[in-house]
Amino acid sequence: MAFSNLKLIVRKTRQDLFKEKRNLLIAITVILFCFLSIAIGFTKYSENFSDIKEYRKEIRENWEYRPDKHPHRMAHYGYLVFRIGHPLSIFDTGLDDYLGNVIFLEAHKQNTANLSEAGSSGILVRFGTFSSAFILQAIVPIIIIFLGFGLVVQERENATLKILNVQGASARDILWGKILGLWQFSLLFLLPVVPVVFLAASLSESTTAADILMRLALILPAYMIYYFFFSTLTVMISANSRNTSASLISLIGCWLILVIFLPKGIQFASQNLNPTPSRIAFETQVEKDVLKVGDSHNPNDPHFKHIKDSLLARYHVKTTDELPINYSGLVMKEGEKISSKIYESHLEKLQIQYKKQQRLGEISGFINPVMAIKNLSMAAAGTDYYAYQNFQKQSEEYRYKLAQNMNELQIENISNSQPPPGEKPATVSNDKWKQFPDFKYEFTTLKESIWQQITTLSAVLFWLLLCVTMVELSAKKLKLI
Amino acid sequence: MKHYLYKQFYRNKAYLICLILLFLAGLSSLYTGKKFLDKNEDIINKSARYQKESLEKNIAAHSDNLGLLLYYVKFNLVNKTPKLSALNIGLRDLKPSIQGVTIRNLEEQKNNSDFFNPANAAVGNFDFTFVLVFLFPLVIIAFCFNLISEDQEKGTWKLLSVQSTNLLKLTDMKILIRCIVIIALYFLLLIIAALFVKIPVDMPFIIFIISGLLYILFWFVLCRWIISFQKSSASNALTLIIFWIGMNFITPMTGNMIIQKIYPVNEGMKAQIEQREGYHNKWDEAKAPTMQKFYQIYPQFSKYKVDENISSSYVWYYAMQHLGDVESHESSEQYHTKMQSRNDAAVYLGYLFPTIHTQLVHSQLAKTGMENQLQYAEGLRTFHEKQRLFFYPYIFSQQNADVIDWSKQTVKSFSDAEKVNLLQVIIPYFIIITLLTILSQQKFGKLC
Numbered sequence: 062m063a064f065s066n067l068k069l070i071v072r073k074t075r076q077d078l079f080k081e082k083r084n085l086l087i088a089i090t091v092i093l094f095c096f097l098s099i100a101i102g103f104t105k106y107s108e109n110f111s112d113i114k115e116y117r118k119e120i121r122e123n124w125e126y127r128p129d130k131h132p133h134r135m136a137h138y139g140y141l142v143f144r145i146g147h148p149l150s151i152f153d154t155g156l157d158d159y160l161g162n163v164i165f166l167e168a169h170k171q172n173t174a175n176l177s178e179a180g181s182s183g184i185l186v187r188f189g190t191f192s193s194a195f196i197l198q199a200i201v202p203i204i205i206i207f208l209g210f211g212l213v214v215q216e217r218e219n220a221t222l223k224i225l226n227v228q229g230a231s232a233r234d235i236l237w238g239k240i241l242g243l244w245q246f247s248l249l250f251l252l253p254v255v256p257v258v259f260l261a262a263s264l265s266e267s268t269t270a271a272d273i274l275m276r277l278a279l280i281l282p283a284y285m286i287y288y289f290f291f292s293t294l295t296v297m298i299s300a301n302s303r304n305t306s307a308s309l310i311s312l313i314g315c316w317l318i319l320v321i322f323l324p325k326g327i328q329f330a331s332q333n334l335n336p337t338p339s340r341i342a343f344e345t346q347v348e349k350d351v352l353k354v355g356d357s358h359n360p361n362d363p364h365f366k367h368i369k370d371s372l373l374a375r376y377h378v379k380t381t382d383e384l385p386i387n388y389s390g391l392v393m394k395e396g397e398k399i400s401s402k403i404y405e406s407h408l409e410k411l412q413i414q415y416k417k418q419q420r421l422g423e424i425s426g427f428i429n430p431v432m433a434i435k436n437l438s439m440a441a442a443g444t445d446y447y448a449y450q451n452f453q454k455q456s457e458e459y460r461y462k463l464a465q466n467m468n469e470l471q472i473e474n475i476s477n478s479q480p481p482p483g484e485k486p487a488t489v490s491n492d493k494w495k496q497f498p499d500f501k502y503e504f505t506t507l508k509e510s511i512w513q514q515i516t517t518l519s520a521v522l523f524w525l526l527l528c529v530t531m532v533e534l535s536a537k538k539l540k541l542i
Numbered sequence: 543m544k545h546y547l548y549k550q551f552y553r554n555k556a557y558l559i560c561l562i563l564l565f566l567a568g569l570s571s572l573y574t575g576k577k578f579l580d581k582n583e584d585i586i587n588k589s590a591r592y593q594k595e596s597l598e599k600n601i602a603a604h605s606d607n608l609g610l611l612l613y614y615v616k617f618n619l620v621n622k623t624p625k626l627s628a629l630n631i632g633l634r635d636l637k638p639s640i641q642g643v644t645i646r647n648l649e650e651q652k653n654n655s656d657f658f659n660p661a662n663a664a665v666g667n668f669d670f671t672f673v674l675v676f677l678f679p680l681v682i683i684a685f686c687f688n689l690i691s692e693d694q695e696k697g698t699w700k701l702l703s704v705q706s707t708n709l710l711k712l713t714d715m716k717i718l719i720r721c722i723v724i725i726a727l728y729f730l731l732l733i734i735a736a737l738f739v740k741i742p743v744d745m746p747f748i749i750f751i752i753s754g755l756l757y758i759l760f761w762f763v764l765c766r767w768i769i770s771f772q773k774s775s776a777s778n779a780l781t782l783i784i785f786w787i788g789m790n791f792i793t794p795m796t797g798n799m800i801i802q803k804i805y806p807v808n809e810g811m812k813a814q815i816e817q818r819e820g821y822h823n824k825w826d827e828a829k830a831p832t833m834q835k836f837y838q839i840y841p842q843f844s845k846y847k848v849d850e851n852i853s854s855s856y857v858w859y860y861a862m863q864h865l866g867d868v869e870s871h872e873s874s875e876q877y878h879t880k881m882q883s884r885n886d887a888a889v890y891l892g893y894l895f896p897t898i899h900t901q902l903v904h905s906q907l908a909k910t911g912m913e914n915q916l917q918y919a920e921g922l923r924t925f926h927e928k929q930r931l932f933f934y935p936y937i938f939s940q941q942n943a944d945v946i947d948w949s950k951q952t953v954k955s956f957s958d959a960e961k962v963n964l965l966q967v968i969i970p971y972f973i974i975i976t977l978l979t980i981l982s983q984q985k986f987g988k989l990c
Contacts, residue, residue, distance in 0.1 A: 104803065306775045445661075
């Protein structure tokens with residue numbers, strides 16, 4: 062009858078936790094805090110979303126109704142693209158506060174995404190962002206610890222542990238029973254939050270319900286495993302402690318190390334192991350390299366001189382003014398190609414450094430389950446580093462397309478000779494502006510995010526396996542008295 | 543008796559481990575700060591060279607065309623970073639301590655952020671203020687949570703009450719010993735910081751020290767109040783940890799979220815749009831109204847006339863650029879006001895919560911907070927205007943590059959002169975410490 066013994070202990074543990082009024086009060090408070098953060102997050106998100114929708118519309122209209130003008134002016138007029146977080150940022154803000162929200166896209170120049178929420182807030186933002194994910198990741202574990210630190214050790218202190226054993230419950234039953242009972246109670250914090258998140262995220266109307274559902278379908282089991290880890294940790298330490306206060310103190314210590322110290326320490330290490338250049342150093346280097354290859358503004362630059370000579374030869378003309386196509390447009394097109402390539406190669410180097418920093422964070426998920434759940438939760442909520450990188454990539458692609466499109470318009474439509482003074486300069490009809498498509502930001506798909514975070518995903522599963530093994534192994538060594 | 547209490551303290555291995563861990567955490571925070579400062583100094587030192595190189599290169603390429611030359615050249619303004627910022631990095635990792643601007647419109651350039659890995663920024667810096675605000679209290683809690691309850695649980699409390707005439711004095715003595723040890727550690731770390739980072743002992747540093755000291759005292763007084771309830775060790779630990787979590791996480795985080803919600807800063811984006819429209823629309827408009835507006839702002843340039851039929855002119859070009867700034871000025875101001883309001887709200891919140899107060903005061907003293915950022919933004923605006931007004935006459939009168947003494951165009955620096963009011967720093971601590979002392983005195987009075 063081992064199975065029913067286990068069932069009995071699970072039920073008893075769970076019911077004891079439920080019976081205590083204080084525990085229910087804590088649970089309700091925590092859930093209310095989660096709801097509060099979701100509610101504030103939701104209103105903030107929807108206000109932000111409607112503002113950004115308006116800004117996007119304004120930018121598009123302004124673009125389309127630009128009068129006829131020289132395409133190069135249009136290339137400098139450029140485009141402003143706005144980022145909007147995934148609606149699940151209501152649940153897990155992830156890096157959202159630290160990401161730039163607007164990029165100015167123009168010819169010849171790659172601008173950074175600016176105006177992050179953190180940059181516009183004071184020091185207070187450095188305490189962290191309040192979100193359901195934070196509560197579920199950091200606060201609920203400490204509650205699990207407080208609820209469960211006495212589960213085994215107290216029974217031993219009261220000498221009821223031996224009695225249980227005598228009555229037929231094996232050490233394995235006792236450990237599993239306590240763990241599962243505690244775990245089932247801990248789900249009380251998690252389960253009500255998920256449907257509310259689903260509702261709020263769906264109401265924001267920025268993505269499909271199916272997308273949200275799929276993401277939540279990943280988030281929910283991940284947190285369930287996370288709580289299973291903390292339930293196991295709590296019961297195991299409780300089982301191996303001399304007395305209740307020793308158990309509590311060591312558990313608080315564990316929480317501090319896992320939730321506070323390790324994440325900071327790993328970030329500290331990764332920053333120092335993989336240093337990155339400052340913006341000013343980066344830009345100077347790019348400028349230098351661009352000049353090395355070819356300066357599109359210098360008429361005698363060897364790279365561009367070569368292009369000029371071959372063009373003149375191909376069209377059998379003597380000067381660039383006689384060419385049937387616009388020469389300076391062509392030069393700029395080539396220049397854009399060169400500078401973009403150089404910029405991208407430098408950016409790639411920078412991003413490799415960031416990626417290395419990122420990798421260390423992911424691998425640390427095997428040392429620290431808090432890091433694993435943090436990374437996985439962010440990835441599933443579309444607020445992680447890769448999602449942001451995706452935004453930057455999409456906008457850079459769009460910028461390049463815009464600059465080159467304008468250069469092509471210039472090559473085809475603008476004459477080489479300067480208009481005589483007093484006459485209107487050469488222009489291109491504004492129909493062409495309308496033909497250039499709008500920027501459409503696509504959220505990173507869940508599949509892509511998971512693919513990027515495969516290490517994290519395996520780390521979560523690793524902790525599940527480790528917990529089960531640890532319990533099975535230590536069941537034999539449980540001290541009953 | 544005292545001697546015995548000392549012995550009891552230093553014989554406790556757990557205490558010693560706590561102190562060593564705290565000391566190590568403190569040292570690594572100083573290392574983080576030093577690293578940050580070194581990197582920052584390196585960037586600033588190199589920027590002088592970068593600016594010189596960029597100037598030389600552009601002068602060589604466009605010496606006959608000053609308008610085009612100044613289209614490219616960036617002039618750097620350093621936001622002076624006091625040594626004290628090694629102890630509180632604040633916002634300086636997000637916001638660059640040096641910014642280069644061309645004399646074209648400012649609005650487009652001034653928000654350019656530095657490169658940083660958002661994942662690292664989100665975790666936050668392990669600086670000295672973090673150690674002080676987050677970790678010192680934990681050790682204080684570990685030292686104090688069972689001062690009375692341990693004796694009660696071991697059954698020695700009764701014994702003590704028979705032997706000692708004044709249990710309150712005994713408990714206070716114990717707290718005092720712990721307090722002295724923690725403060726000694728605090729000063730040890732500060733001395734190391736002063737020597738290792740070479741922080742000058744000036745007024746800001748002294749206020750910094752005082753504020754930290756009061757913060758430590760606050761936690762001891764809080765612990766004294768909690769243990770005066772004479773609950774069990776586990777209950778004390780629980781209560782104190784809840785206080786710690788509440789003040790270090792829940793309150794500032796919720797506060798931040800609500801502040802962000804109350805003061806949305808979309809004006810920043812609006813300013814971007816307005817600046818871009820303001821400038822670019824001028825290309826399609828008649829030149830006369832643009833010039834009219836420009837002359838109104840700067841009458842001294844009205845002698846540089848622009849012919850309506852001319853295809854391009856630098857007078858007109860820079861006038862258009864400047865009007866982009868003018869037309870987005872209102873939104874830009876609003877954006878700054880919003881940031882100011884966000885910060886003010888945080889300051890008020892800080893009056894109630896010493897954790898927030900300490901963070902804010904330290905960042906203010908180290909010039910790494912929002913106050914400094916706003917001042918620097920203002921400084922950048924003045925600097926930009928000065929540069930513009932210096933170069934405009936040369937550009938407008940179509941001078942050659944060699945009439946300008948370029949050797950004077952070095953990297954300039956800005957230092958914000960804001961002083962911190964000592965009373966404003968200490969009064970919030972003072973009130974809460976007094977309050978807690980009175981409360982615990984009452985409790986002890988009843989029970990001892």
